[in-house]
Amino acid sequence: MFESQVRPRLRPAREVRTRALHTFGLGESEVAERLGDLMARTRMPVVGTTVASGVVTVRIRSEGLTGEPSPAIDPTEAIIRERLDPYVLGADTDTLAGVVVGLLRARAQTLAVVESCTGGLLGAMITEVAGSSDVFAGGWITYSNQLKMSQVSVPRDTIDRFGAVSRQTAEAMARGGAQRAGTDWAISITGIAGPSGGSADKPVGTVWIALVGPGTADTRQFRFSGERQNIRDWSARTGLAMLRFRLAGREGPPLLRQVE
Amino acid sequence: MFESQVRPRLRPAREVRTRALHTFGLGESEVAERLGDLMARTRMPVVGTTVASGVVTVRIRSEGLTGEPSPAIDPTEAIIRERLDPYVLGADTDTLAGVVVGLLRARAQTLAVVESCTGGLLGAMITEVAGSSDVFAGGWITYSNQLKMSQVSVPRDTIDRFGAVSRQTAEAMARGGAQRAGTDWAISITGIAGPSGGSADKPVGTVWIALVGPGTADTRQFRFSGERQNIRDWSARTGLAMLRFRLAGREGPPLLRQVE
Numbered sequence: 001m002f003e004s005q006v007r008p009r010l011r012p013a014r015e016v017r018t019r020a021l022h023t024f025g026l027g028e029s030e031v032a033e034r035l036g037d038l039m040a041r042t043r044m045p046v047v048g049t050t051v052a053s054g055v056v057t058v059r060i061r062s063e064g065l066t067g068e069p070s071p072a073i074d075p076t077e078a079i080i081r082e083r084l085d086p087y088v089l090g091a092d093t094d095t096l097a098g099v100v101v102g103l104l105r106a107r108a109q110t111l112a113v114v115e116s117c118t119g120g121l122l123g124a125m126i127t128e129v130a131g132s133s134d135v136f137a138g139g140w141i142t143y144s145n146q147l148k149m150s151q152v153s154v155p156r157d158t159i160d161r162f163g164a165v166s167r168q169t170a171e172a173m174a175r176g177g178a179q180r181a182g183t184d185w186a187i188s189i190t191g192i193a194g195p196s197g198g199s200a201d202k203p204v205g206t207v208w209i210a211l212v213g214p215g216t217a218d219t220r221q222f223r224f225s226g227e228r229q230n231i232r233d234w235s236a237r238t239g240l241a242m243l244r245f246r247l248a249g250r251e252g253p254p255l256l257r258q259v260e
Numbered sequence: 261m262f263e264s265q266v267r268p269r270l271r272p273a274r275e276v277r278t279r280a281l282h283t284f285g286l287g288e289s290e291v292a293e294r295l296g297d298l299m300a301r302t303r304m305p306v307v308g309t310t311v312a313s314g315v316v317t318v319r320i321r322s323e324g325l326t327g328e329p330s331p332a333i334d335p336t337e338a339i340i341r342e343r344l345d346p347y348v349l350g351a352d353t354d355t356l357a358g359v360v361v362g363l364l365r366a367r368a369q370t371l372a373v374v375e376s377c378t379g380g381l382l383g384a385m386i387t388e389v390a391g392s393s394d395v396f397a398g399g400w401i402t403y404s405n406q407l408k409m410s411q412v413s414v415p416r417d418t419i420d421r422f423g424a425v426s427r428q429t430a431e432a433m434a435r436g437g438a439q440r441a442g443t444d445w446a447i448s449i450t451g452i453a454g455p456s457g458g459s460a461d462k463p464v465g466t467v468w469i470a471l472v473g474p475g476t477a478d479t480r481q482f483r484f485s486g487e488r489q490n491i492r493d494w495s496a497r498t499g500l501a502m503l504r505f506r507l508a509g510r511e512g513p514p515l516l517r518q519v520e
Contacts, residue, residue, distance in 0.1 A: 113380075113401065119387025120373075120380030123401040127379025130455055130488055138407040141373065141383040143398035147441060151400075151411075181407060195390055228390055 014063045015070045017045075019077055021058045023087040024096055024241045025255040031056045034083045044071045047080070054237050054256070055096065058084070086250045089241070096240045097125045097132075103247035104135035104185070109214075111243070112181035113139035114152050114173040116164065116190040117207065122236040137181045142173065152176030163202070165190050170208035171219050178212050185213040187239040193228045207235045211242045218242055218252050221259040274323045275330045277305075279337055281318045283347040284356055284501045285515040291316045294343045304331045307340070314497050314516070315356065318344070346510045349501070356500045357385045357392075363507035364395035364445070369474075371503070372441035373399035374412050374433040375496075376424065376450040377467065382496040397441045402433065412436030423462070425450050430468035431479050438472050445473040447499040453488045467495045471502045478502055478512050481519040 023031060028051045032039060035058065038047045045062035058080055064070030081088050090099045104111055113122050120141045126132050142148040145159055153176040154169055162168040173188035191207025198204035203223070210219040222238060224231040238255055245252050254260075283291060288311045292299060295318065298307045305322035318340055324330030341348050350359045364371055373382050380401045386392050402408040405419055413436040414429055422428040433448035451467025458464035463483070470479040482498060484491040498515055505512050514520075 115380070115383075116398075117387075118384070119392075119396075120375070120383025120399075120401065121387075123375075123380025123403075124378070124384050124492075127377075127381075127401075127403065127453075127492075128489060132379075133403055136379075136403055138376075138401040138403035138411075139380075140400055140411075141380065141387075141398040143383075143387065143393055143396050147398040151398075151440070180411070193387075229388060232384075232387075 014065060015068075017062045017070050017073050019060045019073050020092050021060070021077065021080055021084070022089050022091065022094060022096075023056045023058065023084055024054060024089050024237060024244075025087045025253070026056060026084070027256050028056050031058065031084065035080065038076065038079065038083075045073055045076050047076065054234055055089075086245065086248065086253055089244060095129070096237055096244065098129045100240050100244050100247065101126065101129045101132050101135055103244065105131075107247065109184040110135050110137050110181075111185045111187070112137050112177045112183040113239075114177035114186060114188040115139065115141050116143060116148070116173070116188075117193040118189045118232050118236045118239075119143055121232050122187065122189060122239055125236055125240065137183050139177060139181065139186075148173060152180060165192055165202055165206055165208060167208055167210075167219050167221065170210035171212075171217070174210040174212045174217075174219075185211070185243060187211050187243055189235050189239055191222075191224075191231070191235055193231045193235075195228060205231050207231065207238075209235065209239050209242060211239070211246065213243075213246060216246060218246065220255070222255075222257045223259050224257050274325060275328075277322045277330050277333050279320045279333050280352050281320070281337065281340055281344070282349050282351065282354060282356075283316045283318065283344055284314060284349050284497060284504075285347045285513070286316060286344070287516055288316050290516075291318065291344065295340065298336065298339065298343075305333055305336050307336065314494055315349075346505065346508065346513055349504060355389070356497055356504065358389045360500050360504050360507065361386065361389045361392050361395055363504065365391075367507065369444040370395050370397050370441075371445045371447070372397050372437045372443040373499075374437035374446060374448040375399065375401050376403060376408070376433070376448075377453040378449045378492050378496045378499075379403055381492055382447065382449060382499055385496055385500065397443050399437060399441065399446075408433060412440060425452055425462055425466055425468060427468055427470075427479050427481065430470035431472075431477070434470040434472045434477075434479075445471070445503060447471050447503055449495050449499055451482075451484075451491070451495055453491045453495075455488060465491050467491065467498075469495065469499050469502060471499070471506065473503075473506060476506060478506065480515070482515070482517045483519050484517050 062070040154172040178186035194204035322330040414432040438446035454464035
């Protein structure tokens with residue numbers, strides 16, 4: 001009797017609508033600053049943010065009393081997308097790797113990876129997506145300098161002159177990978193995940209990521225913070241984000257922790 | 261006054277000692293069966309099990325009242341190690357990958373990986389260990405058959421006759437990887453992580469893992485259950501467990517989900 005008679009009078013059932021917009025490449029505070037008035041507590045629909053593994057998610061929540069429609073979510077979503085463009089990677093169940101695989105599939109293009117400090121983590125993220133074999137050929141874990149040279153044709157001279165963690169080595173890794181795998185795109189990552197291996201010049205967290213693709217190349221330096229696992233995780237996700245920008249037709253806006 | 265005067269009389273402070281023994285390769289029920297009387301509720305020290313990512317951990321807990329020594333843990337640990345041998349991989353903060361890296365370092369030997377269905381996950385687990393570059397050269401993510409052939413010398417005929425998921429392809433991947441990387445050891449993994457790609461003959465979860473090393477080779481078939489991520493995770497950990505057996509001088513006892 002309580003359930004059927006009392007509870008409905010205590011708290012009327014509500015119609016709740018929600019949408020999650022996932023972003024990558026901006027810090028949570030930057031997202032909040034851009035959203036500004038949208039995050040006011042009294043506003044409907046309610047807008048808030050959460051963050052996990054570098055992905056800042058904007059959650060829109062709309063509630064209405066029974067019998068009354070909840071305020072529409074779409075207009076708020078449109079404003080948010082405009083303010084956070086081009087960092088919105090998808091909505092609800094979308095993931096960074098899933099979106100990249102989908103964009104590659106839509107273009108019938110293929111991808112290879114060449115990983116040093118991430119040691120396979122980028123490949124693991126991509127192949128977590130069911131059906132990724134349609135677009136992902138595979139790649140190399142060139143953890144040693146020997147494998148960088150012998151497997152993806154990084155010239156010994158490049159490593160000797162600029163170091164394994166450098167723009168030049170990252171670019172050579174990506175170009176060698178795309179060429180050897182015969183793929184349209186390649187992402188390479190080389191950096192210092194720590195806890196040892198850092199120097200004044202190249203502290204722990206220094207990571208170079210290179211992307212090569214049809215008629216395009218994009219190489220960036222990052223300075224990630226945190227523990228070894230955090231640095232590796234950010235490196236892999238940032239590589240995916242760089243490719244997503246290009247596949248979405250964007251020339252590559254700056255990403256969090258990027259060194260100008 | 262409550263903290264200083266009352267609480268100590270309510271619940272005397274206890275001396276607590278604990279030890280965790282991590283195992284891989286047996287199911288939790290098999291572990292419990294082997295421990296038998298050790299897990300009786302009235303026994304001291306208390307023995308219980310937990311499981312995470314396939315690692316079954318046996319926890320020993322000993323409590324004594326203040327001023328009285330807690331019962332010794334060592335004799336119980338010795339009995340547990342004997343009953344679960346050779347599946348105990350380490351204690352307390354040890355991890356499967358960390359132990360493998362340590363064993364390789366002690367022997368001054370090196371390792372490469374060749375991954376298909378795991379897509380880099382095995383390499384990622386190994387390189388999660390700080391200092392793994394001492395022993396880990398790197399490897400290949402041969403997700404496509406093309407890369408299996410061109411990068412680690414799997415003969416086209418082998419794939420055509422036996423399939424990409426077969427004993428023969430797994431062995432060729434491992435041998436090609438060790439040879440090309442010039443390492444002492446190589447682990448290869450090829451399987452069907454799903455959700456699609458399975459057949460009556462080779463259902464989703466079918467995984468072949470090959471290990472080659474100095475004067476030794478070990479190739480096994482597994483039938484893992486669960487979702488795509490679970491199958492991939494088990495595959496990578498099982499590859500590490502196969503190597504740990506060999507490095508520990510064991511000829512390779514059966515592992516959970518192994519197909520006889």
